[in-house]
Amino acid sequence: MRKQILIGTCAAIAAVGIFWYAGNEGRKTAEEEVTTVSSQPVSQSFSGDIKQMVADFSSRTLTAESASITSTQLIVDSGGPNEATYDLPEKEFFLSVAPYVQKTHPCATHSLTGCQGELTDQEFDVYIEDAEGKEVMNKSVKSQSNGFIDLWLPRDQNYRMTISQDGRKAQSEISTFESDDTCLTTMQLTAN
Structure with a gap:
């Protein structure tokens, strides 16, 4: 009888272990x-x-x-x-923009884990047009907890970008060629 109880207990423990392992196998943080x-x-x-x-x-x-x-x-x-x-995608260029009012930092290659902008979790109006004046983007976006707005734009183009918020505005010429920077921290919002 003891032997049967021991075998049954071991089988139950093994079944629970297999169930737990199978349920967690595909889960990685x-x-x-x-x-x-x-x-x-x-x-x-x-x-x-x-x-x-x-x-x-x-x-x-x-x-x-x-x-x-x-x-x-x-x-x-x-x-x-x-x-x-x-x-990265062949036809899209990544640009991360940190609009600011008072504090910024110099940057060329964006650090996704290190760069920190001034204006976190805030709404901005972003307008981008190409060199011919054609609208590429016109929408409200929210900066992330790092203070940056991440954009994916068509490659090998020149653009004019305007960012505005609460009566303040910043404009910049940007481009998306292979030699261009991926971090833009020079757009200071000023009163119109």
Whole structure:
């Protein structure tokens, strides 16, 4: 009888363990996923949504030692022996803009994990037109907790951007060529 109870108890424990393992096998936290990715060889072809991955780093949903974005690649360092690099979309350019009133910092290559702008979680009106005056964007957007507004624009173009908020406005000429910066921190909002 004791032997049957022992066998039954072991079987129940094994069943619970298998159930728990199977239910949690596919669940990785974002941090575990990035850590796993960063231990792979440096150049990657990423099958997921790279724009979502960038958004997750910007919103701090994903974390890493550092994550920065050039005109062509997302570079992630999770503190392991290798950096992971991911190619950005061929036809879209990433630009992160931090409008400000009083405080800014110099920046060229945007750090998704390090750059901090002044105006966090605030609404702005963003208007962008191309070199021929054609409207590319005209909408209200909210800055993230890092004070930046992330934009994906068509590559290899020149644009004029206007950002406004509460009677203040900033304008800038921007471009989306391979040699261009991905971080714009020079748009100071001033009264009209």
